[in-house]
Structure formats: C-alpha cells, structure tokens
Amino acid sequence: xxxxxxxxxxxxxxxxxxxxxxxxxxxxxxxxxxxxxxxxxxxxxxxxxxxxxxxxxxxxxxxxxxxxxxxxxxxxxxxxxxxxxxxxxxxxxxxxxxxxxxxxxxxxxxxxxxxxxxxxxxxxxxxxxxxxxxxxxxxxxxxxxxxxxxxxxxxxxxxxxxxxxxxxxxxxxxxxxxxxxxxxxxxxxxxxxxxxxxxxxxxxxxxxxxxxxxxxxxxxxxxxxxxxxxxxxxxxxxxxxxxxxxxxxxxxxxxxxxxxxxxxxxxxxxxxxxxxxxxxxxxxxxxxxxxxxxxxxxxxxxxxxxxxxxxxxxxxxxxxxxxxxxxxxxxxxxxxxxxxxxxxxxxxxxxxxxxxxxxxxxxxxxxxxxxxxxxxxxxxxxx
Numbered sequence: 264x265x266x267x268x269x270x271x272x273x274x275x276x277x278x279x280x281x282x283x284x285x286x287x288x289x290x291x292x293x294x295x296x297x298x299x300x301x302x303x304x305x306x307x308x309x310x311x312x313x314x315x316x317x318x319x320x321x322x323x324x325x326x327x328x329x330x331x332x333x334x335x336x337x338x339x340x341x342x343x344x345x346x347x348x349x350x351x352x353x354x355x356x357x358x359x360x361x362x363x364x365x366x367x368x369x370x371x372x373x374x375x376x377x378x379x380x381x382x383x384x385x386x387x388x389x390x391x392x393x394x395x396x397x398x399x400x401x402x403x404x405x406x407x408x409x410x411x412x413x414x415x416x417x418x419x420x421x422x423x424x425x426x427x428x429x430x431x432x433x434x435x436x437x438x439x440x441x442x443x444x445x446x447x448x449x450x451x452x453x454x455x456x457x458x459x460x461x462x463x464x465x466x467x468x469x470x471x472x473x474x475x476x477x478x479x480x481x482x483x484x485x486x487x488x489x490x491x492x493x494x495x496x497x498x499x500x501x502x503x504x505x506x507x508x509x510x511x512x513x514x515x516x517x518x519x520x521x522x523x524x525x526x527x528x529x530x531x532x533x534x535x536x537x538x539x540x541x542x543x544x545x546x547x548x549x550x551x552x553x554x555x556x557x558x559x560x561x562x563x564x565x566x567x568x569x570x571x572x573x574x575x576x577x578x579x580x581x582x583x584x585x586x587x588x589x590x591x592x593x594x595x596x597x598x599x600x601x602x603x604x605x606x607x608x609x610x611x612x613x614x615x616x617x618x619x620x621x622x623x624x625x626x627x628x629x630x631x632x633x634x635x636x637x638x639x640x641x642x643x644x645x646x
C-alpha cells in the first residue's frame with residue numbers, strides 16, 4: 264500500500280500582508296505531479312487545509328479545482344481531515360459531495376468513527392481519519408465530562424475507532440495533534456483553549472497503528488520512529504522557518520505492516536531570505552540579482568539611512584521588513600529559531616544589559632539582579 268502524506272496547506276494565508284495564492288497553486292501542482300509520478304493508492308491531507316474557518320472564495324475554488332483534477336487525472340483516493348484552523352462543519356460538508364469509494368472526509372468529531380478501507384494484494388488497510396476537536400466539543404461528542412486536554416480528546420477518538428479496525432488489517436491513523444517530542448515553529452496556533460493547558464499528546468496513544476500521518480507542526484519530522492511522522496507545511500509561514508526544506512511523505516506499507524518513507528521536496532515559488540549587511544553592499548547585490556523572494560532586511564550601518572526600504576524594494580518588491588541590527592529586538596530563541604523549553608530570568612536580564620549597553624553585566628549588577636529575582640523560579644516557560 265502506498266500513501267502520499269501531506270497537510271497544513273493553510274490555503275488563503277498571507278505572508279506579511281502578501282498573498283500566497285500563487286505559491287499555494289505551485290504547491291498543489293507539485294502534489295498532483297507526485298500523484299501522477301508515484302501512483303499512490305491514497306492522498307492523505309492531515310488538516311489545516313484552509314488558514315481560517317471562513318476561507319476566501321478564491322481558496323475554496325483552488326481546493327475544489329485541485330480535487331477535481333486528482334479525481335480526473337489519478338487513481339488515488341483522498342483522505343482529508345479538518346485541522347484546528349479549519350471549520351469542521353465546512354470540511355465535513357465536502358464529504359456529502361464526494362464519491363465515497365474514493366474519498367473519506369472528516370470534519371466534526373464522530374463518536375463511532377468508521378475507518379476507510381483500502382485494499383491491496385496483501386489485504387485490507389484501515390485508515391482512521393480523526394479530525395481535530397477542542398475539549399468542549401469532545402466532551403459533548405463522547406458524552407464524557409472527564410475530557411480536559413487534547414490528549415484526552417485523542418484517546419477518546421482512538422477508543423472510538425479502534426473496535427472497527429478489522430483484525431487482519433494494517434492500520435493507518437490520520438490526526439491533527441502536537442505529539443510529545445515534536446519541534447514547533449512560530450506559526451502554529453495552540454490546540455488547547457484551556458489557559459496554561461498542556462496541548463501535547465503522548466505518542467503511545469497511537470499504539471498498534473502501523474503508520475500515523477500527522478498534521479499541525481510545520482517542520483517535517485518523525486516522532487520516535489518512521490511510522491509516526493509529520494509531513495510539515497509545504498510553505499514556510501515565518502522567518503523562523505527560513506532554510507527549512509519543505510516536503511511531502513511517500514509511505515510504503517508492506518504486507519506485514521512494515522513502513523518505509525521517502526521525502527519528496529517541494530520547490531517553492533518564492534524563498535524566505537534574510538539579507539544582512541550595510542545598505543550600500545545590499546543594494547549592489549540587489550542590482551546584480553533582483554528577486555521576487557520574500558525577504559527581511561537587517562542593516563548593519565552604524566547610522567540610519569534615507570529611505571532604505573524604498574530603495575531595497577526597487578529590486579526586492581517583496582521585502583517584508585527592515586530593521587537596524589543595533590536596534591533589533593532581543594531574540595529569546597536558538598540559532599535555528601526554535602523555542603526554548605525554558606529560559607533563565609537572570610540570563611534574560613544579562614542578555615538585555617549586553618544588548619543595550621554593549622557589555623556584559625558587572626558583578627554589582629549581577630548581584631542586584633539576583634537579589635531582585637529572589638523567589639522567582641530558576642526556569643520559567645518561554646512564551
């Protein structure tokens with residue numbers, strides 16, 4: 264059984280006020296080409312199809328056109344779930360118009376989740392498509408007042424679908440969740456509406472599944488093994504994802520349930536780039552190599568320059584932001600742009616002093632900070 268796994272398309276999203284409609288079209292064209300080339304049995308879209316619950320009409324048409332082309336030009340079935348950015352009802356309504364022999368679409372939570380059955384030479388493959396739902400919706404759906412966290416929601420969904428998986432079937436789970444051990448980015452929205460709630464789900468919730476096709480985290484990654492994997496988003500939605508290679512996952516499941524995966528890279532229409540240096544040097548490079556890429560400019564000039572953004576946009580029309588390095592806000596992130604699990608308050612103050620005064624704090628300043636922070640935990644959660 265061969266599956267093409269993707270997700271987190273976020274159709275309708277803008278980047279720093281700039282439409283990504285053409286960028287998304289290039290992505291959808293590449294998904295279609297992968298379907299033609301690799302001939303999978305199913306295309307899996309693991310949620311966040313749209314960027315918001317009420318997407319623009321252009322994005323709805325873009326998705327409809329894509330589905331029509333998949334149906335007409337390939338033999339792949341389509342498995343699609345709602346993510347936390349989607350309207351479950353909107354996605355669920357799409358199922359009413361789909362050919363149920365070739366499409367399995369899940370929007371709202373379902374208390375008695377029946378898997379979609381695919382068949383190959385080795386027998387059945389059961390695909391449990393588990394859409395995203397908040398805790399309050401899950402409590403109503405499963406009539407369980409004890410559901411308090413996203414992990415509780417996922418456990419209830421797995422418990423609802425597991426009894427319907429045939430004993431001789433290989434099992435694929437499609438879900439939209441933040442699994443423990445995953446690496447996030449700045450663009451993801453919290454999956455819990457509880458203030459300060461824990462939004463992660465333990466990987467052992469999926470015990471027994473041969474492959475888990477996940478959505479939500481935008482960086483391609485596996486969790487504890489090749490069989491639990493995020494495809495990642497096809498486009499970078501923040502400069503913290505600059506340089507990340509985006510991909511879809513080609514999954515082969517043999518007759519015994521063993522999984523082999525291969526990443527198929529996306530070729531973005533426009534890249535994200537940070538340009539750093541003195542304005543004159545950047546302008547010289549820009550004149551020689553103008554670009555439509557989405558860029559941010561960090562100037563290292565000691566003094567402010569006249570109309571630097573206007574001058575840069577003459578060659579980089581999609582320049583999104585400009586800042587002077589000496590005035591740039593303090594970044595409490597690693598060099599990769601990934602959030603720290605915790606930050607030390609004293610270290611934060613030391614970084615601030617060094618950034619503003621150009622020197623590390625003195626012994627006296629360090630002592631004052633330590634005294635003022637008495638009673639504050641050594642590690643506090645990063646925002």
